Amino acid sequence: MITVRNLEVFYKSSRGKFRALAGVNLDVEKGGIVAVIGPSGCGKSTLLYTLAGIIKEFKGEVLIDKTPIDARKHRIGLVLQDYGLLPWKNVIENSLLGLRVKKKITKTDRDYAEYILSRMGLSGLFTRYPGELSGGQRQRVAIARAFILKPDILLMDEPFSALDAITREEMQDLFLDVWESDSISTVFVTHSTEEAMYLGKKIAVMTGPPGRIVKTFDNPFFGAREIKDLGLYSSIKSKLKDLIKGRQK
Numbered sequence: 001m002i003t004v005r006n007l008e009v010f011y012k013s014s015r016g017k018f019r020a021l022a023g024v025n026l027d028v029e030k031g032g033i034v035a036v037i038g039p040s041g042c043g044k045s046t047l048l049y050t051l052a053g054i055i056k057e058f059k060g061e062v063l064i065d066k067t068p069i070d071a072r073k074h075r076i077g078l079v080l081q082d083y084g085l086l087p088w089k090n091v092i093e094n095s096l097l098g099l100r101v102k103k104k105i106t107k108t109d110r111d112y113a114e115y116i117l118s119r120m121g122l123s124g125l126f127t128r129y130p131g132e133l134s135g136g137q138r139q140r141v142a143i144a145r146a147f148i149l150k151p152d153i154l155l156m157d158e159p160f161s162a163l164d165a166i167t168r169e170e171m172q173d174l175f176l177d178v179w180e181s182d183s184i185s186t187v188f189v190t191h192s193t194e195e196a197m198y199l200g201k202k203i204a205v206m207t208g209p210p211g212r213i214v215k216t217f218d219n220p221f222f223g224a225r226e227i228k229d230l231g232l233y234s235s236i237k238s239k240l241k242d243l244i245k246g247r248q249k
């Protein structure tokens with residue numbers, strides 16, 4: 001469970017203080033998935049970094065299962081826009097990095113890593129280095145690494161953006177599979193209204209800067225590839241777009 005209350009974040013530089021987030025409130029229940037959507041620069045990544053414990057200076061509260069966020073204590077699966085892979089480690093080593101920080105790697109961990117990597121379509125690439133992979137393959141290693149950690153919370157910044165349409169759909173479905181079996185509380189950032197409506201149990205619309213969540217709602221189309229009520233789908237989608245553009249109705 002993730003609880004965010006009155007979160008405020010400032011970036012400080014020689015030019016002064018810049019308020020990136022102002023009064024953000026968010027609840028993600030255990031096993032919930034929240035899609036955060038909003039225009040470029042509104043503060044989505046800043047919110048994710050704060051939830052991950054990377055930004056440590058903030059006002060307000062960020063709680064994971066009712067205790068203040070602590071990257072050493074909580075298991076946080078993080079998929080960042082730049083993937084965060086170590087160039088000198090091969091695919092299998094990179095995929096086990098998150099877990100290695102937390103515990104000694106066992107044969108079972110390795111087997112699970114190989115299983116997830118294979119499901120990600122990376123079976124022939126275990127000994128390749130990041131420099132020998134395509135952007136989409138790197139992104140899949142980063143997603144696999146987060147899954148392999150079996151995290152308390154999963155945070156993903158545009159996790160499927162570098163993938164072609166077919167691989168993206170496969171990865172989205174794999175994500176739902178893993179999420180279903182492990183019931184991981186997840187927050188992910190996306191620019192795509194379609195992706196928010198497919199993968200978000202809840203959708204949070206952000207505007208800014210300074211970033212704030214202007215609306216959160218339950219998404220009736222979660223997990224539905226076959227859209228049965230096209231009228232309702234189109235009306236939610238256009239409402240989402242209006243909210244993102246700041247045209248509230």
Ligand SMILES: Nc1ncnc2c1ncn2[C@@H]1O[C@H](COP(=O)(O)OP(=O)(O)OP(=O)(O)O)[C@@H](O)[C@H]1O
Nearest residue numbers: 011012018020039040041042043044045046047209
């Ligand atoms: N290190 C920093 N110092 C000062 N300002 C920053 C810093 N990092 C981000 N910002 C500013 O904070 C605001 C929020 O940035 P953030 O990266 O969180 O937005 P975003 O919604 O994730 O954007 P995008 O969708 O383009 O990735 C932006 O206006 C950005 O210019």
